[in-house]
Amino acid sequence: MPVKRADKTPMPVREPEMRARDFEEVNEGYCFSHAMFEAERCLRCQDPVCIDGCPVRVPIADFMHAVAAGDMHKASEILRTANPLAAICGRVCPQEAQCEMKCHMTKRFGPVAIGHLERYVSDWEMAQPLNDEVAKPWRDEKVAIIGSGPSGLVCAGELARLGYHVTVYEALHAPGGVLRYGIPEFRLPNSILDWEIASLERLGVEFVNNVIIGKTIKLDDLFSEMGYSAAFIGTGAGLPKFMGIPGESLNGVYSANEFLTRINLMQAFEFPQAETPLKVGGRVAVIGSGNTAMDAVRSALRLGAEHAMVVYRRSENEMTARIEEYEHAIEEGVEFHWLTNPIEVLGEDGWVTGLKCMRMELGEPDDSGRARPVPIEGSEFVFPVDNVVLSIGTRPNPLLSRATPGLKTHSWGGLLVDERQVETSVHRVYAGGDAVTGAATVILAAGAGKKAAEAIHSDLTADTA
Amino acid sequence: MVKILEKCQLTPITKLYRVDAPLIAKAARAGQFVIVRVREGGERIPLTITDYDAEQGVITIVVQEVGATTRRLAELEVGDHILDMVGPLGEAPDIPSGGHIVGVGGGYGSAALLCLMRELSDRGEKTTIVMGAREKDLLILADELGEICDHVEICTDDGSAGFKGFVTERLQEMIDGSPPGRPDYVIAIGPMPMMRAVEKTTAAAGIDTTASLDPLMIDGTGMCGGCRVTVGGEVKFACVDGPFFDAHEVDFDEAVSRSKMYVKEEQKAAACQRSAREVA
Ligand SMILES: Cc1cc2nc3c(=O)[nH]c(=O)nc-3n(C[C@H](O)[C@H](O)[C@H](O)COP(=O)(O)OP(=O)(O)OC[C@H]3O[C@@H](n4cnc5c(N)ncnc54)[C@H](O)[C@@H]3O)c2cc1C
Ligand SMILES: Cc1cc2nc3c(=O)[nH]c(=O)nc-3n(C[C@H](O)[C@H](O)[C@H](O)COP(=O)(O)OP(=O)(O)OC[C@H]3O[C@@H](n4cnc5c(N)ncnc54)[C@H](O)[C@@H]3O)c2cc1C
Ligand code: SF4
Numbered sequence A: 001m002p003v004k005r006a007d008k009t010p011m012p013v014r015e016p017e018m019r020a021r022d023f024e025e026v027n028e029g030y031c032f033s034h035a036m037f038e039a040e041r042c043l044r045c046q047d048p049v050c051i052d053g054c055p056v057r058v059p060i061a062d063f064m065h066a067v068a069a070g071d072m073h074k075a076s077e078i079l080r081t082a083n084p085l086a087a088i089c090g091r092v093c094p095q096e097a098q099c100e101m102k103c104h105m106t107k108r109f110g111p112v113a114i115g116h117l118e119r120y121v122s123d124w125e126m127a128q129p130l131n132d133e134v135a136k137p138w139r140d141e142k143v144a145i146i147g148s149g150p151s152g153l154v155c156a157g158e159l160a161r162l163g164y165h166v167t168v169y170e171a172l173h174a175p176g177g178v179l180r181y182g183i184p185e186f187r188l189p190n191s192i193l194d195w196e197i198a199s200l201e202r203l204g205v206e207f208v209n210n211v212i213i214g215k216t217i218k219l220d221d222l223f224s225e226m227g228y229s230a231a232f233i234g235t236g237a238g239l240p241k242f243m244g245i246p247g248e249s250l251n252g253v254y255s256a257n258e259f260l261t262r263i264n265l266m267q268a269f270e271f272p273q274a275e276t277p278l279k280v281g282g283r284v285a286v287i288g289s290g291n292t293a294m295d296a297v298r299s300a301l302r303l304g305a306e307h308a309m310v311v312y313r314r315s316e317n318e319m320t321a322r323i324e325e326y327e328h329a330i331e332e333g334v335e336f337h338w339l340t341n342p343i344e345v346l347g348e349d350g351w352v353t354g355l356k357c358m359r360m361e362l363g364e365p366d367d368s369g370r371a372r373p374v375p376i377e378g379s380e381f382v383f384p385v386d387n388v389v390l391s392i393g394t395r396p397n398p399l400l401s402r403a404t405p406g407l408k409t410h411s412w413g414g415l416l417v418d419e420r421q422v423e424t425s426v427h428r429v430y431a432g433g434d435a436v437t438g439a440a441t442v443i444l445a446a447g448a449g450k451k452a453a454e455a456i457h458s459d460l461t462a463d464t465a
Numbered sequence B: 001m002v003k004i005l006e007k008c009q010l011t012p013i014t015k016l017y018r019v020d021a022p023l024i025a026k027a028a029r030a031g032q033f034v035i036v037r038v039r040e041g042g043e044r045i046p047l048t049i050t051d052y053d054a055e056q057g058v059i060t061i062v063v064q065e066v067g068a069t070t071r072r073l074a075e076l077e078v079g080d081h082i083l084d085m086v087g088p089l090g091e092a093p094d095i096p097s098g099g100h101i102v103g104v105g106g107g108y109g110s111a112a113l114l115c116l117m118r119e120l121s122d123r124g125e126k127t128t129i130v131m132g133a134r135e136k137d138l139l140i141l142a143d144e145l146g147e148i149c150d151h152v153e154i155c156t157d158d159g160s161a162g163f164k165g166f167v168t169e170r171l172q173e174m175i176d177g178s179p180p181g182r183p184d185y186v187i188a189i190g191p192m193p194m195m196r197a198v199e200k201t202t203a204a205a206g207i208d209t210t211a212s213l214d215p216l217m218i219d220g221t222g223m224c225g226g227c228r229v230t231v232g233g234e235v236k237f238a239c240v241d242g243p244f245f246d247a248h249e250v251d252f253d254e255a256v257s258r259s260k261m262y263v264k265e266e267q268k269a270a271a272c273q274r275s276a277r278e279v280a
């Protein structure tokens, strides 16, 4: 007799009418009974395939076991050993395409809410009192981390645990990479990121903001003058693409990076107390369908747009955003225009007034295996809009590679790495995350940071042997 | 945090600071800039590296008060700290050798030309600076530039010092043969309308000209695209591809329009700052 199993425990959320007006977190998090109930749903499978869906192989079954037993201390230890950024990944991993997709429960009852439970346990951990002792590095070697996104943070933490002197250099005035300037507070509060950074500081990691490697300090100088034994490049893929259509430089057109940076890094939502302005009119069109597009369009709503719309040339099936963000966006009143391709931004007196688009239909699959959108002849029409936000992807930033002749890249800008997938063309300079793969995910970046730390440790150990 | 070591008032609205920034001073090259943030919640604004001393670990910046952030910065005194400073940003310009090189500066632009012109003079070029201001009291660093350049041509709108008229009028005279003679290469730094006028003047005479564009910026690392300008029909990011561009290729109409994007907000920020001050 099959046991009757309940559906996935829903995440408590704030009411759409309320939350779409402010930047407070949308998800409220499980309470203890939710967590116990949900952990009980896990079958503790003999073949826990869920783990194959996780890029850092969190031992999910063991973790569930600890949660179900109410041993949050043990659960958090299991989690943190595998994934140093669990509080963040529980919130932003595309679970439906990773761990939860593989889960045996998924087909019949809906997956075990692995992400929600990771969030629950991490939030529990963050609520525990801290000892504010700072660990002292015990090895002689120093390692420089370039960029403080998830790949850099994880690499730094792993190396500090191994006893290295670790310094994280960040170009901006605050650490975190996309976690700081890209993903908004309503999905990932800065306080969570701050807690993660504070824990790294307690491990002995030193953070230096306002330093651009390649500009302020040359990569070579880290070795020759400053005595570092190795460096890790986690500079991300922050260079925004533009479409190359007429009107893109009109006032009121933003890259999603600029739009979100003004909000998240510069707190434009507190203007004029915070001094960085942002122009958000009544009608905002965001072009693209990834997480960045969802973040931008939902931020536009929160800043007062009456019509916040997503315009995408493919269909809903090809959308790349996390499913939860898409559902939240619909609940909040975001309008979706699928199979619609922008061909021109229209303007008057230098300001955006409209977005001219063509209707599309899906044709044969293209190189990426997705159905190719084909324009429908004569279907041009205009959306009247006040803002256009371009969220059509980013590329690795060439700043460091341009300044460092020996550092080789692919033609699309990604850093070349060796067969181990960690070391660049410069000896003892490693790389990982979006700078190597192109725009990807937090957990892939975190995994790359971890892998690089292991390689750095083994190479430096071999060097000194 | 960057400590202010020296402060000097150049005009009622212009301050010069020497600040303790050893890494920037060591890496800096003439024509590059920094981005600063003065307080928590404050804007990030670009400022040219007016001068740098790698040995002492000091850089010089000159700030002209135009709005909320520059005003806040101008209030800082010796011993105070600037919250954040990152740099050096942008690329140093590639100025061809041989010939008469003329720097044209307006507003903070004359200061921004200081170490660039010195480098060119040291390289053995014939150098002239044409500097303009509304009136005599608003001229900055004329003496310092005088020591560096072969010739200094001062222009004031009201004729209170030097030539009476715009820098472009004096430039035109030089092009027409008036001493110190026709420029072979022009570098323009100053308000957008001035740079545009210089470009018009030199275009007609077929003289190569570079302009240091000053669009709105945030990160200064190529991450936001807010600083984009159209040059020769191509979109460029001024913070990483510039700030110097071939002036004859720049779409100035677009650049001017984009620089006015937040005029209303800038007034609001300034008003907010004033009312906060009155309460205090
Ligand atoms: C808006 C947005 C939403 C997203 N949402 C999700 C999501 O929900 N789930 C998910 O899994 N992924 C999401 N992603 C993708 C994810 O954030 C990235 O894949 C991830 O952050 C990449 O990490 P990283 O360590 O490679 O670099 P980044 O996070 O890009 O950080 C790189 C850092 O390096 C700094 N830097 C660059 N050059 C230098 C230099 N020369 N010297 C010093 N510092 C330098 C940069 O300033 C930056 O802080 C999102 C991305 C965006 C933009
Ligand atoms: C590469 C570069 C180098 C610069 N070097 C210097 C320098 O050495 N010294 C100096 O005093 N200023 C310099 N500027 C200009 C300076 O960045 C602006 O004056 C400053 O951002 C204004 O900020 P605010 O908050 O005080 O004024 P806001 O309230 O933001 O603006 C007030 C007025 O200034 C104008 N303005 C705003 N931003 C800019 C800008 N980026 N450029 C020109 N005008 C602007 C506005 O249109 C408005 O009319 C430079 C700009 C760039 C891009
Ligand atoms: S880290 Fe992400 S993919 Fe891995 S188990 Fe956790 S939520 Fe799933």
Ligand code: SF4
Residues within 6 Å of the ligand: A041, A042, A043, A044, A045, A047, A048, A049, A050, A051, A060, A061, A064, A102, A103, A104, A105, A112, A114
């Ligand atoms: S596959 Fe699903 S049910 Fe099985 S152990 Fe993993 S999370 Fe639990």
Ligand code: FES
Residues within 6 Å of the ligand: B216, B217, B218, B219, B220, B221, B222, B223, B224, B225, B226, B227, B228, B237, B238, B239, B240
């Ligand atoms: S200032 Fe952001 S890209 Fe230039």
